[in-house]
Amino acid sequence: MLAVANAFVGRLRSVVEKIVNVNPIRYIVNWGKLYSLWPVHLTTACCSVEFGAANCPRFDVGRMGVAQFFGSLRQCDLIVIEGTVTKKMAKRVKKIYSQMASPRYVIAMGACAISGGLFYNSYNIVKGVDKILPVDVYVPGCPPRPEALAHAVLLLQDKIRKGRVNITDGE
Amino acid sequence: MSAIYFSVGPQHAGSGHFRMKITLQGDIILNAEPDPGFVHRSVEKIAETREYLQNVPLIERQCLSDVSSVTLAYAMGIEELLGIEVPPRAQYIRVIMCELSRIMSHLYWLAIFGIFLGHSTMFMWPFGDRDIFITETAEKIAGARVSYSYIIPGGVRYDLPDGIKEHTLKTLDYFQGRLKEYDAIFFSNPIFKRRTKGVGVLSRPDAIRMGVTGPTLRGSGVRGDIRKDEPYAAYDELDFEIPVFSEGDAYSRSLVRFREMEISSSIIRQAFENLPEGDFKVKTRKKVPEGEVFSRVEAARGELACYIISDGTRKPYRVKMSTPSFRNLPGFSLMKGSMLADLPTIWMSLDYWPLDADR
Numbered sequence A: 001m002l003a004v005a006n007a008f009v010g011r012l013r014s015v016v017e018k019i020v021n022v023n024p025i026r027y028i029v030n031w032g033k034l035y036s037l038w039p040v041h042l043t044t045a046c047c048s049v050e051f052g053a054a055n056c057p058r059f060d061v062g063r064m065g066v067a068q069f070f071g072s073l074r075q076c077d078l079i080v081i082e083g084t085v086t087k088k089m090a091k092r093v094k095k096i097y098s099q100m101a102s103p104r105y106v107i108a109m110g111a112c113a114i115s116g117g118l119f120y121n122s123y124n125i126v127k128g129v130d131k132i133l134p135v136d137v138y139v140p141g142c143p144p145r146p147e148a149l150a151h152a153v154l155l156l157q158d159k160i161r162k163g164r165v166n167i168t169d170g171e
Numbered sequence B: 001m002s003a004i005y006f007s008v009g010p011q012h013a014g015s016g017h018f019r020m021k022i023t024l025q026g027d028i029i030l031n032a033e034p035d036p037g038f039v040h041r042s043v044e045k046i047a048e049t050r051e052y053l054q055n056v057p058l059i060e061r062q063c064l065s066d067v068s069s070v071t072l073a074y075a076m077g078i079e080e081l082l083g084i085e086v087p088p089r090a091q092y093i094r095v096i097m098c099e100l101s102r103i104m105s106h107l108y109w110l111a112i113f114g115i116f117l118g119h120s121t122m123f124m125w126p127f128g129d130r131d132i133f134i135t136e137t138a139e140k141i142a143g144a145r146v147s148y149s150y151i152i153p154g155g156v157r158y159d160l161p162d163g164i165k166e167h168t169l170k171t172l173d174y175f176q177g178r179l180k181e182y183d184a185i186f187f188s189n190p191i192f193k194r195r196t197k198g199v200g201v202l203s204r205p206d207a208i209r210m211g212v213t214g215p216t217l218r219g220s221g222v223r224g225d226i227r228k229d230e231p232y233a234a235y236d237e238l239d240f241e242i243p244v245f246s247e248g249d250a251y252s253r254s255l256v257r258f259r260e261m262e263i264s265s266s267i268i269r270q271a272f273e274n275l276p277e278g279d280f281k282v283k284t285r286k287k288v289p290e291g292e293v294f295s296r297v298e299a300a301r302g303e304l305a306c307y308i309i310s311d312g313t314r315k316p317y318r319v320k321m322s323t324p325s326f327r328n329l330p331g332f333s334l335m336k337g338s339m340l341a342d343l344p345t346i347w348m349s350l351d352y353w354p355l356d357a358d359r
């Protein structure tokens, strides 16, 4: 009985997925995701200085419809890893990521988040956040300039715009 | 009523990479235990594997909001080991950079303090003004926004560019006008006063016993400042005062920082007035002679000390940093017995920077 039901749900899902990925619908769904990229309140290391600057009057990434801090993890779509992830922090980062509802995107900011950067031979860091999370956009720099972060957001939006809608995402 | 236990951070914008374990009964904090170590990146251990000059950017990263003072402590130590005399022009440029860095660090603090107290204007204004300092002065002088590794053993990396004096003085004119507005909208604001006066009182004997440093110490009525006690760079040739407030509450700690921004502006003006001509750097050797040295500076958050042991090779044998944020960590015990609503006030009035404490 269960097997039959599962097979039915599976078939339904693939049909829905096909319909959703027809161009106009796909476009509308993606458009909805584009401008609600709210990041999680999480700072992991010194790149947060430039993340703060990116949010503030001179650069104001907020005008692209992103980076408006929001309290609840359930309503966040974006997690920006701001620099080094230490072993102690890695546990928390994973936990926070798993609490976010899909669709969810990851930006790895700074040399440390990409590969360890300046601290590549430290005993207490995770060498590259892509070891624990699926990263969408990498922003090089130490720390990256706020303009670079803004560019990363644009790249991510481009990626979402072109991407397929995946309704089984996050299961 | 039974007590509840929860943690504030690390997933929280203001807390940064830091966690407070709070035990709460009703509205009163029974116990507040700080949990640092989220950004322990073993700077001291890595420093042993790199050459003296390569360590400058590494050590700088431990306090990215106040980079000049950190690198200055390290550079001063190595200069003492090498036995070299830094040219006076470099000393003045160092003073200028350290004071700029102090202003920027205090502006960063003010922004976060503002948002912690729910005052969003005070979040936007200092951050915007900080960016003016970055682009108009620091970036023009040192060539990078925040991580410029400008102060190196032997002097500074480049000479001041043409026209920087006018740029800086113009920025300071603007900034001193802004300080008056800050005062009107924030520091003299009755709501701000009600939220900070008498909150988190650290008495003078307690401050000395806990070993806190910097504005936290000066807010408790102790006149302790390395710039006066043990002058380094060109501070002994400049005329400035040390703000001290004796109440020991969050309000006096914030006023210390507020006054310091004004005083730093005047120090920068004086330094530009008296800026001598000459070299900005002397040549240094890669190998540092054997020995131990202890150097200290007054960073934005307090006394920052650096202890270096050299074994005569190109790499240090040991670099130990004693950082102000770590020394201010016992201050978090002030939360005990206060109301939950006072937690952000006490937190930010200590100006804790987790990277600086964990290293």
Ligand code: SF4
Binding pocket: A045, A046, A047, A082, A083, A084, A109, A110, A111, A112, A113, A117, A118, A141, A142, A143, A144, B061
């Ligand atoms: S990339 Fe540079 S600025 Fe960013 S966390 Fe690493 S060391 Fe700090």
